[in-house]
Amino acid sequence: MAIDVRTICLGLLSRGPATGYEIKKSFEDEGAIGYFLEASFGAIYPALGRLTEEGLVDLKVEQQDGKPDRKVYSLTESGRAAFKDSLRVSPGPDRFRSEFLFLLLFADLIPHDHLRHLIDERLEDYRQKLHELESECVQIPAKTSAGLEFIRGQGAAYFRAMIEYIENNRHLLEAQSERIPAHAAE
Amino acid sequence: MAIDVRTICLGLLSRGPATGYEIKKSFEDEGAIGYFLEASFGAIYPALGRLTEEGLVDLKVEQQDGKPDRKVYSLTESGRAAFKDSLRVSPGPDRFRSEFLFLLLFADLIPHDHLRHLIDERLEDYRQKLHELESECVQIPAKTSAGLEFIRGQGAAYFRAMIEYIENNRHLLEAQSERIPAHAAE
DNA sequence: ACGGACATGTAACACGTTACATGATTAA
DNA sequence: TTAATCATGTAACGTGTTACATGTCCGT
Numbered sequence: 001m002a003i004d005v006r007t008i009c010l011g012l013l014s015r016g017p018a019t020g021y022e023i024k025k026s027f028e029d030e031g032a033i034g035y036f037l038e039a040s041f042g043a044i045y046p047a048l049g050r051l052t053e054e055g056l057v058d059l060k061v062e063q064q065d066g067k068p069d070r071k072v073y074s075l076t077e078s079g080r081a082a083f084k085d086s087l088r089v090s091p092g093p094d095r096f097r098s099e100f101l102f103l104l105l106f107a108d109l110i111p112h113d114h115l116r117h118l119i120d121e122r123l124e125d126y127r128q129k130l131h132e133l134e135s136e137c138v139q140i141p142a143k144t145s146a147g148l149e150f151i152r153g154q155g156a157a158y159f160r161a162m163i164e165y166i167e168n169n170r171h172l173l174e175a176q177s178e179r180i181p182a183h184a185a186e
Numbered sequence: 187m188a189i190d191v192r193t194i195c196l197g198l199l200s201r202g203p204a205t206g207y208e209i210k211k212s213f214e215d216e217g218a219i220g221y222f223l224e225a226s227f228g229a230i231y232p233a234l235g236r237l238t239e240e241g242l243v244d245l246k247v248e249q250q251d252g253k254p255d256r257k258v259y260s261l262t263e264s265g266r267a268a269f270k271d272s273l274r275v276s277p278g279p280d281r282f283r284s285e286f287l288f289l290l291l292f293a294d295l296i297p298h299d300h301l302r303h304l305i306d307e308r309l310e311d312y313r314q315k316l317h318e319l320e321s322e323c324v325q326i327p328a329k330t331s332a333g334l335e336f337i338r339g340q341g342a343a344y345f346r347a348m349i350e351y352i353e354n355n356r357h358l359l360e361a362q363s364e365r366i367p368a369h370a371a372e
Numbered sequence: 373a374c375g376g377a378c379a380t381g382t383a384a385c386a387c388g389t390t391a392c393a394t395g396a397t398t399a400a
Numbered sequence: 401t402t403a404a405t406c407a408t409g410t411a412a413c414g415t416g417t418t419a420c421a422t423g424t425c426c427g428t
Contacts, residue, residue: 003285004387011292021407033291036282043388045409068394068407087296090304091285093311096222099189099277101340105219105333106197110273118276125279146362147291154287154351161347165340176332190415207379229416231381254379254423 002092005043006051010075010083013057015145017074020044031144032133032152048073056082107173115177119170123163130159188278191229192237196261196269199243201331203260206230217330218319218338234259242268293359301363305356309349316345 012023023044027034039047048071051057056079062070075083100122107115133156198209209230213220225233234257237243242265248256261269286308293301319342 003283003288008288011288014292014295019407020409021405036284036287040389041408042390042410049409064396064407068409070407083292084295087289087292088300090307091289094282094284094286096280096282097189098222098280100280101222101337102189102194102197103273103277105331105337106200106269106273107333107336108331109200109270114274121276145291145294146358147293150293150355150359151287151291153355154348157347157351158344161343162340165343169336169339172332173336205379206381207377226417227380228382228418235381250379250424254381256379 003037005039005047007083007086008037008039009044009047009051009073010056010079010086013073013075014080014083017060017072019070019072020048023048031148032155033148035129035155036151051079055079104173108176110177112174112177115174119166119173123166126159126163126166130156130163133159189223191225191233193269193272194223194225195230195233195237195259196242196265196272199259199261200266200269203246203258205256205258206234209234217334218341219334221315221341222337237265241265290359294362296363298360298363301360305352305359309352312345312349312352316342316349319345 009023012018012026018026020041024039024041027038048057048059052059052073055076057073058076059071059073062072064070100118103110103118110118133152195209198204198212204212206227210225210227213224234243234245238245238259241262243259244262245257245259248258250256286304289296289304296304319338
């Protein structure tokens with residue numbers, strides 16, 4: 001399958017009509033989905049165009065005053081079928097990329113103070129995101145689903161586990177980097 | 187910084203000399219690092235070439251009988267400095283991509299039996315990976331570090347959290363998909 | 373005899389990001 | 401007046417994957 005922008009658009013449209021702009025926004029606004037999906041305008045608009053050519057989606061153009069026309073896309077029958085089909089393939093492995101973890105891998109090369117600061121920052125970040133996921137989050141009822149609720153819970157479980165692990169084990173890293181005082185790092 | 191193949195090569199070489207082939211292998215073999223780093227030969231070899239041109243690494247060519255020459259790369263002084271420098275920037279956000287989670291987001295469109303099967307499979311997969319991380323794993327002592335140990339623990343904590351969450355919450359998804367019996371899915 | 377590990381490298385291709393272009397309205 | 405939100409789109413660019421090319425040795 002490959003979780004490309006095409007498929008993401010198809011998936012989000014299966015929950016109801018939307019414009020390209022709204023699809024992009026849903027990564028930021030809508031609950032948890034931004035934590036494991038993202039796409040830029042430069043990817044979404046062309047994808048929507050191709051999907052239209054292929055007949056998997058269609059659009060209604062709403063004219064507006066100063067702004068460009070609003071193009072509201074919806075899935076066609078064949079689009080819905082194609083998306084359902086794409087859900088049948090067995091999913092590939094998860095892909096996790098973390099600059100933060102990469103840095104920690106080389107914690108012994110990082111000055112002690114800086115390392116502590118990095119960890120504190122990231123921990124704060126995780127706590128913030130956990131908080132967002134746990135808060136009720138005013139959601140358009142029509143757009144929630146068991147899947148979305150599950151994903152939100154998964155995200156929360158992930159952040160909770162990471163916070164706990166880092167809090168309990170950061171001393172292992174900090175002990176290593178302590179040997180190189182900040183002023184002697186270079 | 188951006189955690190590109192260049193930087194990954196620099197980082198791994200900071201632990202000792204290696205060939206391109208060995209760098210690639212270390213993603214598969216070496217403890218946890220494959221869970222959040224990866225690169226293909228097609229990316230590694232050119233990266234090593236460019237790094238050599240730039241004087242950040244140098245190589246000793248070991249001639250071999252039938253096989254191509256073994257090119258053993260090591261960091262130069264300026265390479266080590268450049269890498270240390272790159273560790274100074276503040277790390278960007280984690281990036282997590284999961285086809286599996288994407289499918290679950292649309293669990294209500296998946297036939298019940300298939301969904302159960304998907305979840306069982308993934309759970310088995312996670313348990314397997316957790317087991318690998320928990321097992322002692324014969325490691326070249328010179329290549330272990332506090333960072334690597336920390337990362338292994340982090341990976342284990344991650345898989346444990348995911349397994350627990352999925353086991354406790356899969357019923358939420360399965361209840362939804364139940365409404366669509368497999369034979370009526372199309 | 374056959375596949376896998378060892379070993380390096382190139383070229384075509386896919387995919388996505390960033391920056392740019394355009395422009396009205398509204399809140400600070 | 402300055403920034404943000406709404407709204408779409410193109411083009412250059414970077415980065416990485418996949419497939420191909422080549423060839424030996426070793427275990428089963």
